[in-house]
Amino acid sequence: MILVDVHCHLDHEYFKDKLDEVLKRAKEAGIRAIITQGVNHESNEKLLELAKKDPIIKPAMGLYPLDPPNVKLSTEDPFMSRSKVSVDKTLAFIEKNKNNIIAIGEVGMDFKFSDDEEPQAENFKKIIDLARKIKKPLIIHSRKAEKSVIDLLEDAKFFNADMHCFSGKKSQLKRGADLGLFFSIPTNVTRSDQFQSNVSHLPMANILTETDAPWLSPYPGKMNEPAFIKEAVEKIAEIKKLTAEEAANQIFQNYQKLFL
Numbered sequence: 157m158i159l160v161d162v163h164c165h166l167d168h169e170y171f172k173d174k175l176d177e178v179l180k181r182a183k184e185a186g187i188r189a190i191i192t193q194g195v196n197h198e199s200n201e202k203l204l205e206l207a208k209k210d211p212i213i214k215p216a217m218g219l220y221p222l223d224p225p226n227v228k229l230s231t232e233d234p235f236m237s238r239s240k241v242s243v244d245k246t247l248a249f250i251e252k253n254k255n256n257i258i259a260i261g262e263v264g265m266d267f268k269f270s271d272d273e274e275p276q277a278e279n280f281k282k283i284i285d286l287a288r289k290i291k292k293p294l295i296i297h298s299r300k301a302e303k304s305v306i307d308l309l310e311d312a313k314f315f316n317a318d319m320h321c322f323s324g325k326k327s328q329l330k331r332g333a334d335l336g337l338f339f340s341i342p343t344n345v346t347r348s349d350q351f352q353s354n355v356s357h358l359p360m361a362n363i364l365t366e367t368d369a370p371w372l373s374p375y376p377g378k379m380n381e382p383a384f385i386k387e388a389v390e391k392i393a394e395i396k397k398l399t400a401e402e403a404a405n406q407i408f409q410n411y412q413k414l415f416l
């Protein structure tokens with residue numbers, strides 16, 4: 157099977173001393189591409205080194221909505237890493253590296269840990285403009301901000317995007333699919349009602365696969381890695397009444413359409 161992981165954090169500490177084995181297992185499972193996300197300037201800077209390790213690693217540079225200094229947080233998110241670098245400087249660096257990246261991500265808006273909506277929207281608009289300018293797709297985080305994110309994409313008429321881990325309402329899912337957005341289904345679809353429901357309501361032509369590794373493992377208590385995409389594809393195939401091979405081929409075509 158030909159598999160792709162369009163959203164992963166290979167720069168996470170968890171992978172530090174096991175990257176070689178993780179990549180080996182990914183290749184054995186059939187993975188052709190692992191899009192690893194930058195979340196702010198500090199993390200974007202490190203990605204190019206990581207990508208040199210193996211051509212299967214495709215870097216995306218981004219700015220996690222909760223990281224820039226101009227966004228106030230309402231609750232502490234244990235996963236975020238605040239950046240000291242301004243949004244403009246972060247985006248200038250991404251632009252400078254446009255030939256080294258496959259996409260802009262992880263970007264978007266998050267109203268769970270911040271109700272500071274205005275600066276988040278301003279930052280996201282700048283990011284959409286940059287994506288258009290450098291002709292790269294977006295990989296979008298939209299936790300509790302699904303409607304606002306799709307509103308901004310629609311205002312900008314920019315639909316070259318993947319919605320990662322989409323947990324919005326069915327009406328927003330349908331709206332996004334009608335606009336031509338892609339939705340990457342995470343590996344924990346094997347045990348998540350939300351993602352199983354997303355799969356059943358989305359056309360195959362809008363579906364991609366992701367791990368968000370090391371998070372969202374299909375196995376409770378175990379860390380996630382790209383090789384587990386296989387489990388997601390099998391679940392998607394079961395819901396869509398396809399063979400795993402058919403589902404994988406369609407997802408690979410979708411990957412080529414959005415990213416290549």
Ligand SMILES: [Zn+2]
Nearest residue numbers: 163193262368
């Ligand atoms: Zn992520």
